[in-house]
Amino acid sequence: MNMEEGKAKYDQTMKELLADSQVLAWILKRFVPEYQNCELEDIEKKYIQSETIMVSKIGVEQGSENIQGIRNEDAVQGEATVFYDVLFHVWYPGMNGKQIGMYLNLEAQSDYYPGYPIEPRGIYYAARRLTAQLKKIDKDTNYGALQKVYSIWLCMGNVPVYEENTVSLYSLNKNDIIGKTKRNEEIYDLMSVLIMRYNDKTELKDKTLQMLQTLSSDRLSKEEKLEKLKNLGMRVDDRIEEGVGKMCNMGDYIEAKAIKKGMLMGKEREVGILRTQLEKKKRTPKETAELLDLPLGYIQTIADMLQKYAGASDLQIAERLMNMRI
Template sequence: MDSLYGYNNAQYDQHAKRLLASRKLLAEIVKKVVPEFHDVSTADIAEKYIEGSPQVGNIPVNPGLTNAVPSQIQGDRNEDGVPKEGYITYDILFHARAPGTGKPITLIINVEAQRTQVESTLGYHLMKRAVFYVCRLISSQKEREFEGKDYNSIKKVYSIWICMDSPSGDSYINHYKLEEKHLLHRYKEAVENYNLPNIIVIILGKKADKDKLIHLLQVLFNERKRSFDSKKKVLEQEYGINMTPDMEKEMTTMCNLSLNISEEAMNEGIQKGIKIGEDSALNRTAIRLLSMGLSIDDVSKGTGLSISTVEKIKDGMKEE
């Protein structure tokens, strides 16, 4: 998982992942984006269908090491690696048993949190990484979820990616899956035999959104100025989520770290921004707003400075 907000603060990221790994929050995500759970209450998903204790922890992504884990995934964080390859880690990985199927079908659900999906920032297409992860979730089941040639026992998987920074500013949720196309005559294969790998991409925009899941994730991870008490109130009153002591601990630490990170970024931005020369009140205001994550257009509108001036200020903040 890349740093959620672009700051070099691994401590913040770890607490954010632990909060996201709570059964109650995972239930909200699963209910919204996994079709098998659309008609099930979030309480039942959290209490009955999510297996084990999702944790930020230990299972490998790359070939060679995933299958070396002795027991089935119970929700631990996961890595994968092969000789001469570095470890890549799943942020959160857990089993969820699908309801209403009449037979015990297990969904292996991977949740990844990313700061951005922008290729120029990541150095690769996020979707291609998601395809790699979902393929590993399938292939690594051999000799762990099934043995030998018992391919009928392959479990359906969902790799869910949450991106905290939308390049367009808008929020959206996309589902990518295998579909059947009839190129000659018509033979219909049973869907459950091929609809095994699924990718869900959840993008959080800067604008407030009426979608229940998007709003929840924005409050938790994008609204850094919102206080702990305010976030807790939203969870309790709008989502019926009574926070556990562990959730309160993670969120309290996140809120405190977020304030420290914002203050440090602002101070650093002020020092760097002064290098461009003109130390006016409007420039200092622009530096503060840019350090808080506002766009160039918004800063220009808020300060009355031209877009080109704000761009120069932002460039000055990037200088060493």
């Protein structure tokens, strides 16, 4: 497994952790107004439709569906296919006690500014999920059947200091320009974008942000993460423990690969410098060792390898040296 594959598996594990019903319930309870007066346990067990939770898979084929028919991608003719990190359906108690359906999309974003603001992308994702609910548009289309969509973005990478520890909610609002009309928000407030901003070094006071920071941290060990989650009031079950363990293992693997890659790049540059001295400037190993203040035995080994593997690149020689632990 190379580093890119390792990163992909790490990201996938992170998405699966975020898709845990308990984690989702914490987010909804704290930041989604529709659940302000709901009990946390009710959100997790009653309102979140756990069987609809979709987590993006590496290499998911277009058109794949779960048993509820919710796609984790929205394909529109003439437009690129959008894959969601996490997508699921929920119910929430509306006016007069009736249950109202809603879709939620959760995105884990490590790059806070990928060349454009996150807000428009969040609006686009929400709009695609909204339009995907209508399979056919004609004179009989019931637009009143549309269910609200939340696009929730966890920005946990290179967030600037002045925006750390912030959460913003963007929604549709009604402003009467002439006169007054009465309309339930449920009719027109069909899209909201929620953006949370933090990183691994931010000192957070909000418990839900602390929970999310703990899950995504690459500075804490598995034991430290689990202990912190327990102290925050999380129920650390087998699923959470397994996910945290996998993330920590993958994080250690990626870090080790990055260190090795850095060492290899350094070794490659070193071989290039020595090749210049030995081959282009025709210096002897002894002269090169004295010039660069390096052990003669080390220079002689590289000189022998350059001669033995004539035509090999600096990288290939560097890899052989690394394998020999030189």
